[in-house]
Amino acid sequence: xxxxxxxxxxxxxxxxxxxxxxxxxxxxxxxxxxxxxxxxxxxxxxxxxxxxxxxxxxxxxxxxxxxxxxxxxxxxxxxxxxxxxxxxxxxxxxxxxxxxxxxxxxxxxxxxxxxxxxxxxxxxxxxxxxxxxxxxxxxxxxxxxxxxxxxxxxxxxxxxxxxxxxxxxxxxxxxxxxxxxxxxxxxxxxxxxxxxxxxxxxxxxxxxxxxxxxxxxxxxxxxxxxxxxxxxxxxxxxxxxxxxxxxxxxxxxxxxxxxxxxxxxxxxxxxxxxxxxxxxxxxxxxxxxxxxxxxxxxxxxxxxxxxxxxxxxxxxxxxxxxxxxxxxxxxxxxxxxxxxxxxxxxxxxxxxxxxxxxxxxxxxxxxxxxxxxxxxxxxxxxxxxxxxxxxxxxxxxxxxxxxxxxxxxxxxxxxxxxxxxxxxxxxxxxxxxxxxxxxxxxxxxxxxxxxxxxxxxxxxxxxxxxxxxxxxxxxxxxxxxxxx
Ligand code: 5AD
Ligand code: SF4
Numbered sequence: 001x002x003x004x005x006x007x008x009x010x011x012x013x014x015x016x017x018x019x020x021x022x023x024x025x026x027x028x029x030x031x032x033x034x035x036x037x038x039x040x041x042x043x044x045x046x047x048x049x050x051x052x053x054x055x056x057x058x059x060x061x062x063x064x065x066x067x068x069x070x071x072x073x074x075x076x077x078x079x080x081x082x083x084x085x086x087x088x089x090x091x092x093x094x095x096x097x098x099x100x101x102x103x104x105x106x107x108x109x110x111x112x113x114x115x116x117x118x119x120x121x122x123x124x125x126x127x128x129x130x131x132x133x134x135x136x137x138x139x140x141x142x143x144x145x146x147x148x149x150x151x152x153x154x155x156x157x158x159x160x161x162x163x164x165x166x167x168x169x170x171x172x173x174x175x176x177x178x179x180x181x182x183x184x185x186x187x188x189x190x191x192x193x194x195x196x197x198x199x200x201x202x203x204x205x206x207x208x209x210x211x212x213x214x215x216x217x218x219x220x221x222x223x224x225x226x227x228x229x230x231x232x233x234x235x236x237x238x239x240x241x242x243x244x245x246x247x248x249x250x251x252x253x254x255x256x257x258x259x260x261x262x263x264x265x266x267x268x269x270x271x272x273x274x275x276x277x278x279x280x281x282x283x284x285x286x287x288x289x290x291x292x293x294x295x296x297x298x299x300x301x302x303x304x305x306x307x308x309x310x311x312x313x314x315x316x317x318x319x320x321x322x323x324x325x326x327x328x329x330x331x332x333x334x335x336x337x338x339x340x341x342x343x344x345x346x347x348x349x350x351x352x353x354x355x356x357x358x359x360x361x362x363x364x365x366x367x368x369x370x371x372x373x374x375x376x377x378x379x380x381x382x383x384x385x386x387x388x389x390x391x392x393x394x395x396x397x398x399x400x401x402x403x404x405x406x407x408x409x410x411x412x413x414x415x416x417x418x419x420x421x422x423x424x425x426x427x428x429x430x431x432x433x434x435x436x437x438x439x440x441x442x443x444x445x446x447x448x449x450x451x452x453x454x455x456x457x458x459x460x461x462x463x464x465x466x467x468x469x470x471x472x473x474x475x476x477x478x479x480x481x482x483x484x
Contacts, residue, residue, distance in 0.1 A: 011048025024151030047083035101430030105143030145184030162289030201241035276316035320370030389461035399433030
């Protein structure tokens with residue numbers, strides 16, 4: 001079969017990785033990847049259901065394909081990922097021209113199901129069991145990890161990769177749909193993770209980011225041996241070729257002393273920790289069923305400051321959760337002021353069908369109030385981040401160069417269109433890199449620097465970005481023999 005596939009991906013890093021896997025699988029089944037839905041015989045939407053607006057956007061994008069499907073009935077249209085798992089038959093009802101619905105635990109079935117559709121066997125759906133549909137084991141088995149051979153060409157850069165170490169989540173925060181869409185928490189076997197990391201290193205990957213919904217809760221039990229994230233990091237650290245290891249997203253209660261000292265003692269581990277707090281109010285945290293108080297979070301935060309003083313910490317906040325008063329909200333402002341996160345992702349609460357909050361709590365904060373609190377919190381976060389970034393002016397930081405900045409790509413528009421690069425790669429363009437602490441750095445450089453580690457002298461900063469220039473090499477300091 002020689003078919004052309006286009007995939008549109010929204011949502012978190014898990015989805016980016018899932019799309020990489022699906023494409024690798026489809027390529028092995030003879031598909032080629034194209035850059036637009038128009039050219040494709042098969043269009044896949046890899047979806048997110050964490051907030052309502054993410055879903056509405058997918059339905060609206062799907063609507064745009066209705067005419068194309070009428071004109072080319074053979075074009076196969078699929079909805080995959082979290083929204084597929086959550087909405088199931090509803091996807092077919094809301095968008096009757098969709099041929100395929102596949103949840104995140106069933107992605108391995110896609111090539112076979114597409115073949116069935118192509119043979120005229122009609123619509124196909126593959127979803128996992130819901131959290132109340134049987135025994136724990138049966139439910140867990142119906143959410144399969146899907147990590148076959150990797151396809152480096154699908155990654156944003158060949159020298160960076162995500163590596164899943166855990167699927168699902170068992171925390172059941174009352175607002176969150178993830179435990180339903182991605183199923184029970186399951187750690188992947190360490191041997192599988194390590195062999196995948198070795199493959200990535202052989203493919204030229206220098207930075208891996210370990211993924212899990214609560215990545216630091218990772219556990220894998222085998223006979224009487226238990227592997228946790230710290231011991232996994234120790235093994236991954238041994239792999240030649242891998243220079244940087246990151247892990248996201250962390251759960252505050254599992255940020256142990258042992259994990260932090262491991263990160264401190266292993267130079268390849270990035271001193272960057274994304275640990276969402278969600279709210280600065282104990283009452284709200286309790287209603288969210290986050291399982292910790294503000295004091296617990298602060299204790300963890302101080303542990304990070306003590307063991308990893310140079311670490312950067314980032315967070316997520318939800319504003320306007322059920323019953324959040326102005327006083328509660330001000331406590332979130334206070335927490336940001338105390339912690340001075342490197343950055344925070346701030347979300348307005350969105351009711352998710354099937355969650356405990358949807359069933360038991362009233363979404364009683366008006367939309368305008370949510371918007372105002374969102375803006376206010378973001379303003380505080382950005383002001384403090386800018387202050388902290390400006391303190392780095394004059395420093396020299398080491399970055400892994402990721403590639404041309406968005407500005408360069410917009411101006412030359414060569415990347416998105418898949419055209420040949422202009423010039424010989426030596427032209428001076430704005431490039432982007434990241435520090436070990438996950439700070440974004442822009443500087444003038446050339447495309448051939450992508451994938452290299454470079455020292456950058458910081459000249460300026462905004463809340464999200466450091467601006468600098470490549471540090472010129474001091475001939476004396478690298479010990480070259482004198483020419484005289
Ligand atoms: N409404 C708004 N934000 C949410 N998040 C999760 N569920 C919801 C929801 N129902 C946010 C949390 C989480 C991030 C990935 O998305 O802050 O950490
Ligand atoms: Fe959702 Fe909470 Fe699990 Fe994070 S820890 S994925 S917010 S249920």
